Amino acid sequence: MVRVGIVGVGTVGESVVKILKKNKDIIQARAGKEIVVVKGAVRDLEKTREVDIPLTTDPFEITQDPNIDIVVELMGGVELAYRVVKSALENKKAVVTANKALLAYHRYELQQLAQDIPFEFEASVAGGIPIIKALREGLSANHILAIRGIMNGTCNYILTKMERGEGDFNTILKEAQELGYAEADPAFDIDGYDAAHKLLILASIAYGIDAKPEDILVEGIKGIEALDFEFAKEFGYKIKLLSIAKKREDEVELRVHPTLIREKELIAKIEGVMNGISVIGDVVGETVYYGPGAGGDATASAVISNIIDIARGGNCSPMLGFKKPLEAGMKLSQEILSKYYLRMVVEDKPGILAKIATIFGENNISIESMLQKAAKEEKLAYLLLSTHCCKEEDIQKALSTLKSQQFLKQNPFMIRIEEYGNY
Amino acid sequence: MVRVGIVGVGTVGESVVKILKKNKDIIQARAGKEIVVVKGAVRDLEKTREVDIPLTTDPFEITQDPNIDIVVELMGGVELAYRVVKSALENKKAVVTANKALLAYHRYELQQLAQDIPFEFEASVAGGIPIIKALREGLSANHILAIRGIMNGTCNYILTKMERGEGDFNTILKEAQELGYAEADPAFDIDGYDAAHKLLILASIAYGIDAKPEDILVEGIKGIEALDFEFAKEFGYKIKLLSIAKKREDEVELRVHPTLIREKELIAKIEGVMNGISVIGDVVGETVYYGPGAGGDATASAVISNIIDIARGGNCSPMLGFKKPLEAGMKLSQEILSKYYLRMVVEDKPGILAKIATIFGENNISIESMLQKAAKEEKLAYLLLSTHCCKEEDIQKALSTLKSQQFLKQNPFMIRIEEYGNY
Numbered sequence: 011m012v013r014v015g016i017v018g019v020g021t022v023g024e025s026v027v028k029i030l031k032k033n034k035d036i037i038q039a040r041a042g043k044e045i046v047v048v049k050g051a052v053r054d055l056e057k058t059r060e061v062d063i064p065l066t067t068d069p070f071e072i073t074q075d076p077n078i079d080i081v082v083e084l085m086g087g088v089e090l091a092y093r094v095v096k097s098a099l100e101n102k103k104a105v106v107t108a109n110k111a112l113l114a115y116h117r118y119e120l121q122q123l124a125q126d127i128p129f130e131f132e133a134s135v136a137g138g139i140p141i142i143k144a145l146r147e148g149l150s151a152n153h154i155l156a157i158r159g160i161m162n163g164t165c166n167y168i169l170t171k172m173e174r175g176e177g178d179f180n181t182i183l184k185e186a187q188e189l190g191y192a193e194a195d196p197a198f199d200i201d202g203y204d205a206a207h208k209l210l211i212l213a214s215i216a217y218g219i220d221a222k223p224e225d226i227l228v229e230g231i232k233g234i235e236a237l238d239f240e241f242a243k244e245f246g247y248k249i250k251l252l253s254i255a256k257k258r259e260d261e262v263e264l265r266v267h268p269t270l271i272r273e274k275e276l277i278a279k280i281e282g283v284m285n286g287i288s289v290i291g292d293v294v295g296e297t298v299y300y301g302p303g304a305g306g307d308a309t310a311s312a313v314i315s316n317i318i319d320i321a322r323g324g325n326c327s328p329m330l331g332f333k334k335p336l337e338a339g340m341k342l343s344q345e346i347l348s349k350y351y352l353r354m355v356v357e358d359k360p361g362i363l364a365k366i367a368t369i370f371g372e373n374n375i376s377i378e379s380m381l382q383k384a385a386k387e388e389k390l391a392y393l394l395l396s397t398h399c400c401k402e403e404d405i406q407k408a409l410s411t412l413k414s415q416q417f418l419k420q421n422p423f424m425i426r427i428e429e430y431g432n433y
Numbered sequence: 434m435v436r437v438g439i440v441g442v443g444t445v446g447e448s449v450v451k452i453l454k455k456n457k458d459i460i461q462a463r464a465g466k467e468i469v470v471v472k473g474a475v476r477d478l479e480k481t482r483e484v485d486i487p488l489t490t491d492p493f494e495i496t497q498d499p500n501i502d503i504v505v506e507l508m509g510g511v512e513l514a515y516r517v518v519k520s521a522l523e524n525k526k527a528v529v530t531a532n533k534a535l536l537a538y539h540r541y542e543l544q545q546l547a548q549d550i551p552f553e554f555e556a557s558v559a560g561g562i563p564i565i566k567a568l569r570e571g572l573s574a575n576h577i578l579a580i581r582g583i584m585n586g587t588c589n590y591i592l593t594k595m596e597r598g599e600g601d602f603n604t605i606l607k608e609a610q611e612l613g614y615a616e617a618d619p620a621f622d623i624d625g626y627d628a629a630h631k632l633l634i635l636a637s638i639a640y641g642i643d644a645k646p647e648d649i650l651v652e653g654i655k656g657i658e659a660l661d662f663e664f665a666k667e668f669g670y671k672i673k674l675l676s677i678a679k680k681r682e683d684e685v686e687l688r689v690h691p692t693l694i695r696e697k698e699l700i701a702k703i704e705g706v707m708n709g710i711s712v713i714g715d716v717v718g719e720t721v722y723y724g725p726g727a728g729g730d731a732t733a734s735a736v737i738s739n740i741i742d743i744a745r746g747g748n749c750s751p752m753l754g755f756k757k758p759l760e761a762g763m764k765l766s767q768e769i770l771s772k773y774y775l776r777m778v779v780e781d782k783p784g785i786l787a788k789i790a791t792i793f794g795e796n797n798i799s800i801e802s803m804l805q806k807a808a809k810e811e812k813l814a815y816l817l818l819s820t821h822c823c824k825e826e827d828i829q830k831a832l833s834t835l836k837s838q839q840f841l842k843q844n845p846f847m848i849r850i851e852e853y854g855n856y
Binding site: 035037280292293332 | 562719756
């Protein structure tokens with residue numbers, strides 16, 4: 011028998027308890043052992059819950075309980091969760107966590123602490139999609155050339171609805187909140203940080219890189235307008251919030267931002283709250299993983315798969331794929347190379363285009379395609395254009411110069427363009 | 434150091450040797466050990482090869498060599514491969530194989546023989562896609578409600594080209610042979626047996642079912658015509674060769690056949706030689722896995738991932754997910770339930786439709802949609818129709834009755850229809 015204690019019995023924790031009961035027979039047949047939840051830790055003992063397990067308000071009662079073999083950490087947050095998980099490891103208990111923020115900040119300390127104690131975290135990235143296992147074990151023969159992932163369902167839901175013309179950003183966000191697809195405080199999702207945490211976890215497994223959220227470029231989906239989807243459609247793109255990792259020699263770019271991606275790519279076809287991750291290996295080529303990235307049951311599916319892994323006797327892969335950071339010899343790149351899309355509102359009069367072209371030329375940027383559209387306001391026009399691949403610092407210089415031009419009636423809006431093979 | 438012997442140094446074996454060399458640094462960083470190929474067994478020592486390793490013509494020299502830790506079986510075929518792998522296990526050597534035919538026939542004997550010796554076979558299903566690991570470990574909390582997979586690149590290439598109107602079956606098959614996408618003797622692929630072998634392996638992992646290729650319905654892609662793609666398009670379907678597993682209570686349908694599948698489904702969008710597998714779990718919902726299903730490098734990626742798994746210290750999951758057949762309590766269903774598409778060439782005169790409708794009615798089959806098209810020949814018409822869900826035995830009875838009708842100018846042609854949620 012394997013005895014489990016759960017710290018944090020919210021939506022996911024309740025699903026874990028319920029599914030361990032509902033699918034008891036097949037889980038026992040697969041695990042080779044009975045799996046029993048013996049205790050849960052919660053903040054509020056009075057709250058009505060759908061599951062009936064002994065509860066405590068002290069998480070350390072779980073981590074120190076000699077009758078518990080596996081501590082499942084589902085409380086979220088960083089510092090208290092770190093202390094809880096650390097205590098579990100110190101008491102030689104296996105750990106399963108779904109906590110991406112904890113791992114975004116403390117994954118290497120935790121690997122160091124865990125040593126040979128099983129520490130699994132499949133649910134921390136893309137919910138029910140077994141992407142940790144795929145990357146850490148299934149693709150281990152490969153240099154990972156690129157990861158491009160839709161890892162935040164809230165953003166993908168909003169962008170899908172905007173693309174279909176079903177409302178503007180604020181209207182759809184409000185609707186998503188009512189449907190439970192977005193939090194009351196949506197900043198963590200729509201500003202890109204949730205997707206960044208997940209990218210950092212995958213970047214450790216693919217490249218051995220120990221970066222923190224503050225170290226990488228993170229941009230959310232605010233500011234995107236209907237017009238941007240028109241340009242995207244015209245030129246064969248979709249707009250997605252992508253978590254991107256790209257290897258160039260021994261450096262890796264890590265970034266999260268709205269992205270124009272070719273509509274023929276499989277991940278461009280992923281709609282609504284679903285997640286999908288494209289991984290390009292130097293040996294295998296492209297593989298794609300699709301599924302639900304959030305929700306109690308999907309997350310519980312991943313959590314329980316890890317409990318079963320441990321009950322079966324564990325997995326000998328290092329927790330993060332490499333035993334030490336930078337063991338793969340790759341480091342975080344300070345330079346970003348990309349193609350760019352720009353939306354500008356300009357005065358509709360002769361000579362403006364030449365001025366803009368000159369600014370791009372002076373910054374080593376070459377224009378790939380352009381679309382001019384009449385604006386609602388008289389004497390104004392929208393100028394939508396895409397560039398060939400150039401340096402981020404050059405586009406930033408050009409944007410900065412453009413902002414000070416009188417003929418620009420709004421700050422220019424920029425979205426990066428991702429092309430398969432453009433790495 | 435981990436010492437590998439390879440039995441069968443063809444396209445995949447050469448890729449394995451080359452990639453272990455090319456990606457030596459990162460593979461060693463991930464595996465924690467150096468991996469060295471020390472010997473290969475081949476049929477013909479004189480053949481020119483791109484790799485330089487010591488060779489023998491005796492596979493048992495590899496399986497009995499005390500200096501070899503892992504035997505990689507890439508020779509293909511069933512009986513000799515079985516003896517080779519058995520000998521390796523008897524000599525306590527870990528085994529990695531890409532041989533789907535071997536596993537389609539002998540997987541449970543091999544699991545029994547292997548016991549605690551690592552036996553891995555990620556490359557045997559869908560080449561470079563880590564679907565074995567996903568199903569055996571990543572989705573282990575789930576009852577698997579359905580698996581629907583494009584597992585044969587040759588068939589998907591031919592069907593994709595036919596759908597695009599780039600030729601008829603025979604023309605495209607010849608072209609595929611010239612491009613190396615189809616074998617000189619293509620029967621194994623286009624008659625569905627390759628896809629069936631892979632389905633049987635997955636069915637063991639998902640359901641613990643020990644079926645042989647002879648036990649299940651296997652139909653290939655011959656007989657499909659341009660008109661079928663027209664009907665498919667008209668009603669929002671694609672035509673794919675699918676390997677299908679469907680759970681109903683404690684019974685599982687296993688079948689391989691051309692299938693009409695809703696074009697909005699992600700696996701319907703998979704084109705050319707690529708593979709893709711949709712797995713529906715009762716907890717997680719649908720997850721999809723996409724990638725290259727064949728080719729030296731993609732297959733080598735999976736083979737090497739298994740070598741790394743073993744070098745890392747192995748994986749404690751039972752080889753086939755369950756320790757014994759039928760441990761999951763599920764057995765092979767003898768009944769098939771499906772929707773059906775039928776193409777008929779009939780005399781274009783009054784009363785025919787009523788006669789056909791009567792035959793269907795008498796066999797408990799209800800018609801969902803119908804399309805009548807003028808045939809090139811005068812006084813003949815094409816009748817294309819789809820049914821609601823019914824029993825395979827009822828449709829077979831109706832087909833048999835139809836065949837004896839004088840107004841039918843060809844044997845009716847049938848394709849099964851797969852609807853998401855129709856299980």
